[in-house]
Amino acid sequence: MPITRDDLEQQDAADPLAGLRDGFVLPPGVVYLDGNSLGPLPRATAPRVAEVVAAEWGQGLIRSWNDAGWIDLARRVADKIARVIGAPVGSVGVGDSTTVNLFKLLGAALSLRPGRRTILSQTGNFPTDLYVAQGIAALLGRGHVLRTAERDALADAIGADTAVVMLTHVDFRSSAMFDMRAITAAAQAAGAAVIWDLAHSAGAVPLDLAGCGAEFAVGCGYKFLNGGPGAPSFLYIRPDLVDRVSLPLQGWLGHADPFAFEPDFRPAPGMARTVVGTPPILSLAALEIGVDSIGQVDPGALRAKSIGLSTALIALVAQECGAALRLASPRDPAQRGSQVSFAHEHAYALTQALIARGVIGDFRAPDLLRFGITPLYLRYVDLWTAVAALREVLAAEAWRAPEFANRRAVT
Amino acid sequence: MPITRDDLEQQDAADPLAGLRDGFVLPPGVVYLDGNSLGPLPRATAPRVAEVVAAEWGQGLIRSWNDAGWIDLARRVADKIARVIGAPVGSVGVGDSTTVNLFKLLGAALSLRPGRRTILSQTGNFPTDLYVAQGIAALLGRGHVLRTAERDALADAIGADTAVVMLTHVDFRSSAMFDMRAITAAAQAAGAAVIWDLAHSAGAVPLDLAGCGAEFAVGCGYKFLNGGPGAPSFLYIRPDLVDRVSLPLQGWLGHADPFAFEPDFRPAPGMARTVVGTPPILSLAALEIGVDSIGQVDPGALRAKSIGLSTALIALVAQECGAALRLASPRDPAQRGSQVSFAHEHAYALTQALIARGVIGDFRAPDLLRFGITPLYLRYVDLWTAVAALREVLAAEAWRAPEFANRRAVT
Numbered sequence: 121m122p123i124t125r126d127d128l129e130q131q132d133a134a135d136p137l138a139g140l141r142d143g144f145v146l147p148p149g150v151v152y153l154d155g156n157s158l159g160p161l162p163r164a165t166a167p168r169v170a171e172v173v174a175a176e177w178g179q180g181l182i183r184s185w186n187d188a189g190w191i192d193l194a195r196r197v198a199d200k201i202a203r204v205i206g207a208p209v210g211s212v213g214v215g216d217s218t219t220v221n222l223f224k225l226l227g228a229a230l231s232l233r234p235g236r237r238t239i240l241s242q243t244g245n246f247p248t249d250l251y252v253a254q255g256i257a258a259l260l261g262r263g264h265v266l267r268t269a270e271r272d273a274l275a276d277a278i279g280a281d282t283a284v285v286m287l288t289h290v291d292f293r294s295s296a297m298f299d300m301r302a303i304t305a306a307a308q309a310a311g312a313a314v315i316w317d318l319a320h321s322a323g324a325v326p327l328d329l330a331g332c333g334a335e336f337a338v339g340c341g342y343k344f345l346n347g348g349p350g351a352p353s354f355l356y357i358r359p360d361l362v363d364r365v366s367l368p369l370q371g372w373l374g375h376a377d378p379f380a381f382e383p384d385f386r387p388a389p390g391m392a393r394t395v396v397g398t399p400p401i402l403s404l405a406a407l408e409i410g411v412d413s414i415g416q417v418d419p420g421a422l423r424a425k426s427i428g429l430s431t432a433l434i435a436l437v438a439q440e441c442g443a444a445l446r447l448a449s450p451r452d453p454a455q456r457g458s459q460v461s462f463a464h465e466h467a468y469a470l471t472q473a474l475i476a477r478g479v480i481g482d483f484r485a486p487d488l489l490r491f492g493i494t495p496l497y498l499r500y501v502d503l504w505t506a507v508a509a510l511r512e513v514l515a516a517e518a519w520r521a522p523e524f525a526n527r528r529a530v531t
Numbered sequence: 532m533p534i535t536r537d538d539l540e541q542q543d544a545a546d547p548l549a550g551l552r553d554g555f556v557l558p559p560g561v562v563y564l565d566g567n568s569l570g571p572l573p574r575a576t577a578p579r580v581a582e583v584v585a586a587e588w589g590q591g592l593i594r595s596w597n598d599a600g601w602i603d604l605a606r607r608v609a610d611k612i613a614r615v616i617g618a619p620v621g622s623v624g625v626g627d628s629t630t631v632n633l634f635k636l637l638g639a640a641l642s643l644r645p646g647r648r649t650i651l652s653q654t655g656n657f658p659t660d661l662y663v664a665q666g667i668a669a670l671l672g673r674g675h676v677l678r679t680a681e682r683d684a685l686a687d688a689i690g691a692d693t694a695v696v697m698l699t700h701v702d703f704r705s706s707a708m709f710d711m712r713a714i715t716a717a718a719q720a721a722g723a724a725v726i727w728d729l730a731h732s733a734g735a736v737p738l739d740l741a742g743c744g745a746e747f748a749v750g751c752g753y754k755f756l757n758g759g760p761g762a763p764s765f766l767y768i769r770p771d772l773v774d775r776v777s778l779p780l781q782g783w784l785g786h787a788d789p790f791a792f793e794p795d796f797r798p799a800p801g802m803a804r805t806v807v808g809t810p811p812i813l814s815l816a817a818l819e820i821g822v823d824s825i826g827q828v829d830p831g832a833l834r835a836k837s838i839g840l841s842t843a844l845i846a847l848v849a850q851e852c853g854a855a856l857r858l859a860s861p862r863d864p865a866q867r868g869s870q871v872s873f874a875h876e877h878a879y880a881l882t883q884a885l886i887a888r889g890v891i892g893d894f895r896a897p898d899l900l901r902f903g904i905t906p907l908y909l910r911y912v913d914l915w916t917a918v919a920a921l922r923e924v925l926a927a928e929a930w931r932a933p934e935f936a937n938r939r940a941v942t
Contacts, residue, residue: 145589154593159588166581169813173580177759178556178572181891182565185941190760192940217808219782220631244794248783248808251796255781259638268704268794325566342809348588349601349812370657370666371630379942381896383655385662397628397659398753400814401760402580480592481592485792529603530596531790 123436131432137425141497143413144346151502151509153481155527156320156459156492159346162413165406172405192410194352194399198391200411201354204419205318205339206328211359213391214407215399218340218353220321220369222252222286224394225336225355227368229313230256230264232335232361236283243268246292253286256368271296272354275306282312284336289327290320290457293484295449295458297325301332308333318345322354324426324458324494326419335361344458344494345414347407355394362390371396372492382417416498425495429454430460433491433503437462440511448488461490468531470513472524477509483531534847539911542843548836554824555757562913562920564892567731567870567903570757575825576817580656583816600723604819605763605810610800612765613823616729616750624805625815629730629751629764632778633663633697635805636747636766638779640695640724641667641675641801643772647694651723654679657703660728664697667779682707686717693723695936701731701868704895706860708868712743718745731752733765735837735869737830737903755869755905756825758818758893766805773801782807801940825907836906838864841871844902844914848873850923855908859899872901879942881924883935888920894942 132138134281145161148150152160176188185191194214202212203390216224226239237251250266257264269277271291278285285307288296300316307314315336321327323344335358341351357365367387372378373395376386387393414422431453445462464470464487471483482493491506513519537549543549556572557563561573576646587599596602605625613623627635635651650664661677664930668675680688689696696718701708711727718725718744732738734755740748746769752762768776778798783789784806787797842864848856856873875881875898882894892902902917 136853145585147590147592150592152592158588158593158596158655160592161584166584166589169584170577170581173572173577173817174556177569178577179558181558181561181563181571182569182893183891184760185569186939216627216631217782219784219808220627220780223780246783247792248787249795250794251781251783251786254796255779258777259779262669277688288795302728348584349595350809350815352811354807368635368666368670368671369631370662371628372657373630375662379659379896383658383661385658385665397630397764398761400627400763400811402762402817403811403814406813476596480594481594485790487547509752528597530601 121433122439124502125501128385128432128504131500135425137417137421137495138499140417141499144497149478151479151506153479153491153506156324156495157482158342158345158349159410159494160497161342162346162409164199165348165409167404168409169402172402190401193401193404194395197404197408197411198354200408200415201322201345204411204415205322205337205356207330207356208359212354212356213394214354214404215352216393218338219248219252221338221353221355222249222317223256224367224369225315225338226256226284226286228357229255229315229336230260231366232313233283236281237264238279238281239264239266239284239286240277241266241268241286242274242288243270244293245315246288246319247316249286249288258443275303276492278307278310278312280310282307282310284313284315286315286317288317288319290324292320293488294461295459297455300334302412304332304334309368320457320459323414326423329356333427334358341410343408345407346410348403348410349482351403351407351410352493356389357394367394369396373397422495426458426493429498429500429503430456430458430493432500433493433507435504436507437510440468440507441514443520444514445489458494459490459492461488464489466519468527469519469524473513473519477513478507479506485531504517533850534843536912536915539843539915542839542911546836547830548832548906549910550725551828552910555908557769557908560889562890562917564890564902566905567735568882568893569619569753569760570755570821570905571908575819575823576718576759576820577702579820580813580817584728601812604812604815604861605806608815608819608822609765611819611826612733612756615822615826616733616748616767618767619770621801623765623767624802625765625818626763626806626810628665630659630751632749632764632766633660633728634667635778635780636726636749637663637667637695637697639667639768639776640726640747641671642777643724644694647692648675649690649692650675650677650691650697651688652677652679652697653685653699654681655704656699657728657730660697660699669687686714688740689721689723691717691722693718693721695726697726697728699728699730701735703731704899705872706868706870708866711745715745731868731870734825736833740767745769752818752821757821759814759821762818762821763811768802768805778805784808828907833906837869837904840906840909840911840914841869841904842868843911844871844904844918847914847918848921851918852925855885855925856900869904870901871904872899875900877930879938880930880935884924884930884932885920888918888924890920896942
């Protein structure tokens with residue numbers, strides 16, 4: 121039985137999360153399948169940011185560090201993120217970019233395993249993870265190396281010299297998802313620490329960071345957490361370790377008593393020591409609203425709808441586009457995050473042709489069309505619209521139009 | 532002849548910069564003497580931030596990285612800052628916090644002088660500068676040490692082991708200003724590189740970074756550049772060095788071809804390599820307006836008014852408050868930045884009592900009242916209001932009220 125538009129409309133009618141869509145600003149005529157790259161604007165964000173700018177900054181001025189609670193804002197947002205990723209209150213920090221936070225955690229991880237020299241990651245992991253590891257290895261100059269292994273060979277690649285296993289939980293290209301608990305246990309059994317990059321997981325799939333026992337995690341504020349372009353990142357350190365690790369970056373706001381302006385660094389207790397400089401208040405205020413947009417939703421219901429949507433998308437693409445696109449994500453939903461990728465030789469131009477029709481996904485080199493599945497605001501019927509556009513673009517070879525061939529700065 | 536309120540009003544009437552005040556939101560009943568800690572809100576910022584949120588993010592979504600120029604925003608803001616600090620276009624980068632940028636530059640500086648082990652700074656330099664130096668020395672584990680010397684002993688402390696001299700151009704406590712050109716020349720004559728921290732200089736005093744020949748500089752976006760709370764920081768690398776130094780932090784957006792997602796880091800040409808993660812767009816948009824608020828103003832006229840104001844403040848405090856307060860800044864305006872500090876045993880409570888009267892300066896431990904002089908919006912007559920409040924608070928010992936004794940989170 122082919123899937124019909126009616127079927128999808130019925131699924132929307134029965135969707136217990138359907139009302140959440142009203143919480144977001146979504147431009148008319150757009151099907152947004154890129155919330156995994158930049159989450160859309162929550163309706164509450166613009167008024168909140170306007171209040172921070174006009175009232176807190178404009179009228180409160182410097183007094184707002186105390187009176188508007190700016191000094192506690194990062195901690196408040198961090199505790200909200202902790203709930204989303206299954207971590208205890210107080211175990212998460214917010215600030216800086218994912219790259220900078222990865223650097224802090226790699227430094228911390230290497231300090232925990234001083235006799236070991238290998239940082240193990242996955243071949244094809246997100247580049248910043250690899251670049252940070254290459255950078256810190258070169259910086260330390262003590263023989264550390266980054267080694268990578270293919271997904272299936274990772275468990276066997278963990279050895280006696282592995283200081284830390286650093287992996288992205290949900291792959292940014294394929295959406296393939298690691299079993300966090302199993303990999304963490306395997307790494308720890310071999311004496312290695314683990315850093316999970318949750319960039320494509322936080323807000324996308326249920327997480328139980330505390331339960332898996334990993335030492336460290338890092339994640340992104342502007343994808344499924346809807347924090348806005350370049351939103352601050354978060355980092356997690358297992359509570360029993362935070363006072364034991366050496367952090368490679370230390371700054372005045374991570375001091376135990378910042379306003380004493382002491383000449384020597386004394387780390388603040390707990391995650392407060394991971395703060396380095398003054399936090400970006402406007403961006404943090406927007407991130408808080410983004411986290412609120414997902415923090416109150418039952419993770420099980422989100423996951424169920426995410427799987428419903430991604431499964432429907434895969435089936436619909438097969439039905440409407442046949443063999444033109446090859447599924448590049450796991451077919452088993454249990455092994456898939458909240459995005460679906462398809463391979464096509466001309467994926468870049470295809471993506472551009474779809475965007476020109478209001479169907480916004482993205483391209484990932486060399487040959488992937490990537491569709492983010494964001495159950496907070498995506499409807500089943502949106503998949504119909506998207507796949508109809510895809511079929512049309514493929515059938516008419518509309519992607520061959522010259523305007524879709526030129527690479528833009530951000531692809 | 533004592534200074535009268537009339538005298539000050541006449542100076543305002545003759546002030547060629549008086550019209551700039553209209554460009555800022557300033558709450559009624561407030562004399563704001565803390566623009567050196569958090570610059571006030573430019574009138575153009577709220578509409579610009581609202582546009583970025585509602586139109587660029589809300590309607591443009593991920594497309595705005597290209598269509599709204601987000602991908603070039605940091606470079607555009609950096610080039611505007613370059614003009615403010617006397618640096619060539621292309622030699623400045625923007626992003627991350629001052630602390631993180633100091634870390635990048637210290638790593639770069641140490642890579643230029645591999646045989647030397649000493650980071651030399653000033654006793655009492657801003658703590659983050661000292662903490663970052665302590666942190667990187669410990670991280671590298673190759674015998675680097677931070678040494679500090681008193682201001683007057685600095686030149687003599689530069690030696691054959693000095694890899695880098697790292698100084699804050701205008702002291703955050705006293706406002707004492709180094710002769711950048713002379714210190715840079717002395718350091719370079721001894722074979723050391725120089726990092727200037729311009730946190731209290733950029734936008735406050737005329738700068739000729741290119742002319743002084745220093746290798747590196749860093750500075751703050753939220754003080755005299757009016758970029759908003761926690762605005763991104765900037766960093767400068769002398770153009771002949773940028774492709775030669777090793778940067779200790781590397782991330783995907785500093786790659787020569789970020790969207791190729793290559794497994795190995797290849798630095799982008801020039802300052803683009805200093806970018807690590809995705810830039811905070813909301814905060815950067817606000818910073819751009821802040822830089823615009825000062826970027827078009829003649830630095831000489833700004834400096835003349837700054838000296839006029841700070842000289843008048845010093846005279847007025849002496850006239851109205853007598854010996855109760857001790858000037859803790861250089862009396863010679865040529866040696867003073869754009870703030871004036873006074874010592875008093877109960878400076879914290881005094882500052883709080885003044886803030887309660889709408890005169891907002893700040894306290895710096897252990898005993899300083901610090902008044903920022905920001906000629907873009909400060910009027911001479913505001914000094915009359917401020918010093919009248921100060922005299923009243925001192926005369927009535929109003930600062931003894933118990934509500935002014937309790938330290939707040941941010942002092």
